[in-house]
Amino acid sequence: MARRFFNFEIRICGTRFGAACVAIGIFLLAPLMAGCPVTTRLPGDAPVQTRFVHETDAKYYLYVPERYSDRRRWPLVVLCHGTNPWDTAWSQMREWAGFAEEKGIIVVAPHLVGVRGDFPPSPEEQLKFQREDERTILGVVSAIKAGHRIADEAVFLCGWSAGGYAVLYTGLRNPDVFRALAVRQSNFDAAYMSETEHALDRYQPIFMSYGMADLVRKQSEAAIAWLRERGMCIEEHQTLGAHRRIDVSGTWDRFRDVSEDRPWIRVHASVPDYKQPRNVQFSVRAAPKATSVQWDFGDGLKATSHQPLHSYEADGTYTVTAHVTLEGGKTFRRVIEVRAPRIPVGVAAKPTE
Numbered sequence: 001m002a003r004r005f006f007n008f009e010i011r012i013c014g015t016r017f018g019a020a021c022v023a024i025g026i027f028l029l030a031p032l033m034a035g036c037p038v039t040t041r042l043p044g045d046a047p048v049q050t051r052f053v054h055e056t057d058a059k060y061y062l063y064v065p066e067r068y069s070d071r072r073r074w075p076l077v078v079l080c081h082g083t084n085p086w087d088t089a090w091s092q093m094r095e096w097a098g099f100a101e102e103k104g105i106i107v108v109a110p111h112l113v114g115v116r117g118d119f120p121p122s123p124e125e126q127l128k129f130q131r132e133d134e135r136t137i138l139g140v141v142s143a144i145k146a147g148h149r150i151a152d153e154a155v156f157l158c159g160w161s162a163g164g165y166a167v168l169y170t171g172l173r174n175p176d177v178f179r180a181l182a183v184r185q186s187n188f189d190a191a192y193m194s195e196t197e198h199a200l201d202r203y204q205p206i207f208m209s210y211g212m213a214d215l216v217r218k219q220s221e222a223a224i225a226w227l228r229e230r231g232m233c234i235e236e237h238q239t240l241g242a243h244r245r246i247d248v249s250g251t252w253d254r255f256r257d258v259s260e261d262r263p264w265i266r267v268h269a270s271v272p273d274y275k276q277p278r279n280v281q282f283s284v285r286a287a288p289k290a291t292s293v294q295w296d297f298g299d300g301l302k303a304t305s306h307q308p309l310h311s312y313e314a315d316g317t318y319t320v321t322a323h324v325t326l327e328g329g330k331t332f333r334r335v336i337e338v339r340a341p342r343i344p345v346g347v348a349a350k351p352t353e
Helices: 019-024 026-034 089-103 123-147 163-173 217-229 248-261
Strands: 005-009 047-052 059-063 074-080 106-110 150-160 180-184 205-211 233-239 264-270 279-287 290-296 309-311 316-326 331-340
Touching: 059 089, 059 123, 074 089, 074 123, 074 163, 074 248, 089 106, 089 248, 106 123, 123 150, 123 163, 150 163, 150 248, 150 279, 163 180, 163 217, 180 248, 205 217, 205 248, 217 233, 264 316, 264 331, 279 290, 279 316, 279 331
Parallel strands: 005 047, 074 106, 074 150, 150 180, 180 205, 205 233
Antiparallel strands: 047 059, 059 106, 264 279, 279 309, 290 316, 316 331
């Protein structure tokens, strides 16, 4: 029997009725006022939900597999569409929903504003749009995590064409949120990346693919070069095609392989008390679970607890090394830089086992 997908709207930030609703007609307005969902048929039979982000009021589509249960943790893939009307959030959801049902993935597709590849705006305007898209994407992830059991180590961000602007900006700025990034045939402008460099994490995998006959091939190559110059973990894939849409199966295969074959280790540093700005709290999140951590704080002192509180005696920038042993016995090294008394965190070395 053919499967069917349905689309229904849920307004999180309050319901707005106006001239557009009147134009729809009484036969749609009455069900909305009564709380009945508006449905749009797709090729499948589970609901594609339409919701709105509290932070920006942007619309997004959500698909949750029919077999969803909170007995286990689920992967989440955030889809970034390209230039409208050539690509939309709805187009992305149509491509992913059936695949997500088959593979057991929760997928979301937000409406974005900083994804114009045909007439890109000035860097100042684009950065403003990208900040808004970041708020939208992070708001979506927070909302989904609040209502579903999501695996923190299996949240991924992907996009096609001008959707690469959102993937690279938001994904690179938030490596604690997104395990890996994937962009197919990406538009790129280095001027749009000026607000990302402070947060780059060389342990975050990035998958970049493009067609040899693609009109934006040079931009994709420029993106890869920009990332490699900064020591990022890039997997490049070339095809013989032109500007084609994202490869759903291939993208998920890469995300799945990251989850299964590579450890997820996040080292955090924070100041718990602003009155003592040289006291730094360190911690590790990992999958598989960390069984032991050996710390070198970069000032000659060391510790072995999972969450040490370390006090630096002098102002300066320190290279901190954590040797993390995971369940199964393998040990991995992670290196970050901290600056006391202010401590923005950045990765100081390439991944080393």
